[in-house]
Amino acid sequence: MPGVLAVLEQRDGALKKVSHEVLTAACGLASGIGGAVEAIVVGPPGIDTDSVGAFGGEKLFVVTHEDFKLYQPEPYAAAVVERVKSGDYTAVVLGATAMGKDLGPRIAARLACPLAADATAIEANGGIKVTRPLYSGKALSELTITSTPCVISVRPNTFTAKENAREVSVEVIQAPDGPNAAVRARTVVVKEPETARLDVAEAAVVVSGGRGLKESENFKLVEDLVDAFGNAAVGASRAVVDAGWRPHSDQVGQTGKTVSPQLYVAIGISGAIQHLAGMRTSRVIVAINKDKEAPIFKVADYGIVGDLFEILPRLTEEVIKARGT
Ligand code: FAD
Numbered sequence: 001m002p003g004v005l006a007v008l009e010q011r012d013g014a015l016k017k018v019s020h021e022v023l024t025a026a027c028g029l030a031s032g033i034g035g036a037v038e039a040i041v042v043g044p045p046g047i048d049t050d051s052v053g054a055f056g057g058e059k060l061f062v063v064t065h066e067d068f069k070l071y072q073p074e075p076y077a078a079a080v081v082e083r084v085k086s087g088d089y090t091a092v093v094l095g096a097t098a099m100g101k102d103l104g105p106r107i108a109a110r111l112a113c114p115l116a117a118d119a120t121a122i123e124a125n126g127g128i129k130v131t132r133p134l135y136s137g138k139a140l141s142e143l144t145i146t147s148t149p150c151v152i153s154v155r156p157n158t159f160t161a162k163e164n165a166r167e168v169s170v171e172v173i174q175a176p177d178g179p180n181a182a183v184r185a186r187t188v189v190v191k192e193p194e195t196a197r198l199d200v201a202e203a204a205v206v207v208s209g210g211r212g213l214k215e216s217e218n219f220k221l222v223e224d225l226v227d228a229f230g231n232a233a234v235g236a237s238r239a240v241v242d243a244g245w246r247p248h249s250d251q252v253g254q255t256g257k258t259v260s261p262q263l264y265v266a267i268g269i270s271g272a273i274q275h276l277a278g279m280r281t282s283r284v285i286v287a288i289n290k291d292k293e294a295p296i297f298k299v300a301d302y303g304i305v306g307d308l309f310e311i312l313p314r315l316t317e318e319v320i321k322a323r324g325t
Contacts, residue, residue, distance in 0.1 A: 002148075003035035005087065006057060007080055007094035007103070010043045012069075017202055018095040020055045020161035025122060025154045026093040027056035027164050032124025033090055037166075040083050042076045042175070044069045053168035055161060060170045067178030070187040071099045075179055077106035084111060089149050091128065096153035096258075097201070108151040115151045116143050120158045120260075120281055128152075136254055136277030156201060157260035158281065193249040197226065198233040200250055205263045206282070208235030208252055210275075212268020212289065212308055216245035221312045222267060228319040235259065235279075237269045253278035268308050271296025288312070 006026035008019035019041070026037045039057040041047055045064045052060045063079040080103070084092060092107060094100040096118040108115035120140075121131040128145040130152055145152075179186045193199070200206055207229070209222040219234070226232040236246035238253055252259055254274040264282035269275060271287070271294055279285070280299050287300035288308050297303040304311055 001035045002088045002090045004030045004033075004037050005080075005084060005089045005092045006037055006039040007092060007100070007107075008039050008041040008049075008052070009095055009097060009099055010041055010047050013044065013047050015041070015047070015049065015051060016095075016097075017161070018097055018100075018156045020051065021156065021159045022093055022095050022154060023052065023055035023057055024162045024164070025119075025152075025159040026091075027162075028159070029091055029093065029122055029124045029128065029152075033126070033128065035090065038087065038089075040080055042068055042079045049170060052170075053166050054163050056164035056166055057168050058166050060168055062170060062172045063175050064172060065175040065178045068175065070190055071102075072179040072183070072187055073102055073106060073185050074183045075175060075177060076103055077110060078177075079173075079175055080107050081110045084149060091145075091149060092151045094151070094153050096155050100153045104151050104153045111149060111151070113149050113151060114145055114147060115153075116145065117153045118258075119152050119154050122152060122154070133281060136273050137280040138273075155258065155260055155281065157204075157262075193247060195234075195247075198231070200233040200235045200252060201257045201259055203231060203233035203259075204261055205229045205232035205265070206235045206252070206259050206261045206279070207232055207265040207267065208237065208250075208269060208279070209240060209246075209267045210237035210269030211239040211243075212270075213240070213245075216240075216243070218309075219245060221309070221316070225265070225312060225316045225319065228316045228323065229263075230323065235264075237272075237275050251278075266296050266300070267312065269296055270294050271299065288315075 004026040009016045038059040040061040042063045116130040123129040235252045236250040241251045254277040287296040292305045
């Protein structure tokens with residue numbers, strides 16, 4: 001019976017959190033349309049794949065090459081396409097991450113098959129229906145997939161990873177080629193952000209600051225709340241990134257990163273449409289703003305109208321008390 005192929009992501013030989021979300025999305029899809037979940041990961045030798053069975057994968061293909069330490073667009077796409085052609089899959093599921101946004105269209109183009117990008121929900125009941133946000137999240141579009149195989153990328157942090165233990169068999173394949181002279185694009189270096197904090201696109205809690213903080217030094221208040229949560233990242237509006245208060249890697253929004261954490265706290269951010277585009281699918285949104293008419297309150301689940309300089313230290317204190325940290 002045709003199955004679902006989950007394309008996993010690794011960094012430095014460890015599976016990324018989004019890989020477990022992709023497996024969960026693939027399992028949900030497979031339970032609706034039938035078939036098993038198989039997975040593929042492409043990377044350097046020695047990837048730690050122990051968790052694949054725990055999240056529902058029944059067969060894992062590990063395609064390795066010494067030169068796959070960094071994502072290499074053409075060889076990675078070739079490896080996945082080769083797998084799809086050798087197997088029998090209704091759908092290929094991957095993360096709508098920086099890598100997935102590049103890889104998904106390459107796979108779909110090579111297979112001449114449909115691509116549904118950045119899905120926030122997948123309904124599988126005989127057929128496949130995918131929901132994806134449009135117009136900076138102001139509208140949701142529902143796509144019905146009419147031909148298979150298809151490629152679906154899922155928005156990170158939207159499909160909460162669920163354990164679903166399975167016996168997994170692993171096949172390691174040595175890729176014939178790395179990024180050789182024939183490739184048209186090659187990843188040469190990946191620059192890590194200077195901070196040791198979590199990446200804004202991967203954290204369960206994101207605390208973002210905007211121009212309401214008045215000056216870059218006041219981001220210390222945001223960082224204190226982030227540290228109090230522990231599993232959190234610092235985010236920022238474009239206004240403060242443009243002002244040089246925060247690096248671009250922190251920016252949330254249309255021209256920054258798209259995030260969907262469990263909790264998004266917007267502090268001194270007005271809620272311009274371009275900012276909302278990057279965070280409105282967050283599970284719970286809390287906004288602190290002194291202007292009760294600020295548009296951010298339209299998407300917030302909890303709104304605190306007041307001066308952030310008074311509220312933030314008290315909020316941080318309460319989080320520390322509640323978490324016993
Ligand atoms: P402001 O709009 O100035 O808001 C500051 C807020 O702080 C106000 O609501 C104010 O009431 C509040 N405030 C002030 N003092 C206090 C206080 N003491 N206590 C509590 N609240 C206080 N923006 C993004 O964020 N991300 C993007 O990716 C992005 N991409 C863009 C792409 C394009 C093509 C364009 C044109 C714009 C883009 N923008 C983006 C910019 C966006 O339009 C806004 O200008 C920006 O988001 C505003 O940032 P802000 O909310 O920090 O600042």
